Amino acid sequence: MKRYFIIISALLIGLSHSAFAGGSTASPQRIISLAPNTTEILFALGLSNRIVGVTTFCDYPQEAKAKPKIGGMSNPSLEAVVSLKPDLVVATTDGNPKEFVERLNSLNIKTFVFTARRLRELPHGIRELGAVVGAYQEAVKLADGIEKAIEMHGRGVRGQGSGDKGQGSGTSKKVLFIVWPEPLIVAGPGTAMDDAIALLGYENIAHGAATAYPKYSIEEVLRRAPDVLFIGKATGMDMREVSQGFLKRLSLVPAVRNNKICYVSDNLYRLAPRVVRGIEELAECLK
């Protein structure tokens, strides 16, 4: 685990150096964000009046909706971006095409690529982004808060876990985070949900799946018998109603039998400061 962090931070440091290399010293005043999570981070850093463009997916916080749109995440409009005369474009490795960033660079538009994808990489990513946009103090504060929250949730588990260590990790409760019930799409490896579940000391039964958001087999849910089911929120939908039929089919699963079904928000869907609240929601439900 430790080695993993060292490698990741080494990579991130390398990247951040390359990001700084071409930059000027003045902090950017016209920022475009190409992903909803970086938009949320920029707003959380208090940069709302320096953000001049966001994607059509950026719907949080409320003010983000009022910003000029530059297109989708996978298909941003180059013209729209250029016409807003940005002095910094923030992209992610998770959703933006690499070619788009290269194209911007070739047009001499400064870019910053946000590379964090996992829960534990988020604080570092925020600090880096903060340094580039000239809001380092705020970023450190925000990142430290998130780090502390992650630490706290993780520590609670370790304390509890050492008690029944004798039984091994196989006894940890099994959970499943459902993104959509029909067809069944769940949170798999590499998602913030998966990280949060592991952090809280539980086992995500979809952890071994091949992709981040696999279409999951209902048979397997029955067989792996999760003790708790999380059902995430989709905009404008009543998830209780949507998942009714699905849960009826899972009546033999312990989570359904014991009514351990938690309807949670979409706080964990994006790697942004809101994940802290997302982890709290899961922890609250697992108590």
Add this chain to the structure above:
Amino acid sequence: MRIFILVFVALFIFCCALFLGPQIIAPGPLSTIEREILFSIRLPRVLVAMLMGMALGASGAVLQGILRNPLADPYILGISSGASLTAALGIIGGMSFLGSFTVPVLAFVGALVTGGIVGMMGWKRGGLWPERLLLAGVGLSFLFSALLMLMMSISTDEGLRRAMLWIFGDLSMSEWSRIPWGLAFVVIGIVLSATRARALNALILGDEFAHSLGFSPQRERFILFVSVGLLTAASVSLGGMIGFIGLLIPHIMRFFMGSDSRMLIPASALGGGSLLCIADLVSRSVLPPMELPAGVVTAIIGAPYFLYLLRKKDVLSI
């Protein structure tokens, strides 16, 4: 004789699809979980695969006959594009006025309305004309696909991926409640077209010929068109779009059974059902616990086999 072999093969494949999978369920004493999986999850799913495949195979065979075109398939008439459009509207728009029946019903209505429009476009001088039907279908199909793409490209909702999964064929949602409806429409469609098989044989040879044999070409064509519409609508609303079966299963069956529609329609139904059952079995077994879209697997299994037959045999006609 050959049709009995096909029935036997279809039954065998049905059982394989039921008991095999990422986890094999051995017949014998079953645990509660295994019984639940077998009866509440696998059985309806395999039944839906069989019904959809049968509907697609049979309607493909009929449609290639009435349009006198070896490239015709149930999707060429735009029926499936219409169904996808209404289904995607329902999914992306988050409609749930009929619970879990919402999307299947929307798809069914979309399919029937599209079928009706194609029929109206193809209607001239008191009857349906194959060329007109085909062109009207292709035109509508383009229009609806474009509208669908438009809707998907402006949709910012997470419904997008769900809509894609639905459109590319999804059998994981199969439940018992859908089966009576599906069964009714598929049986009506297949029986209707099978009883008109002799007329279809005559229509393939030309309207004058059919007329001289005592069939009313326009009336027969209309009945057959309605049965194709019902079959396609039922299959799309059961599980989305599955390509390949409607187009190529009738050709594969012609290699074995000849072109007599009386044999070809039931044979294509059985062949289509069997292929979709195998494809679904593969799609849930190769990367467990993940499931692949059944439509993709169908074409990956079916197309090489078809090409192999094409090289080996030298007849290809409708």
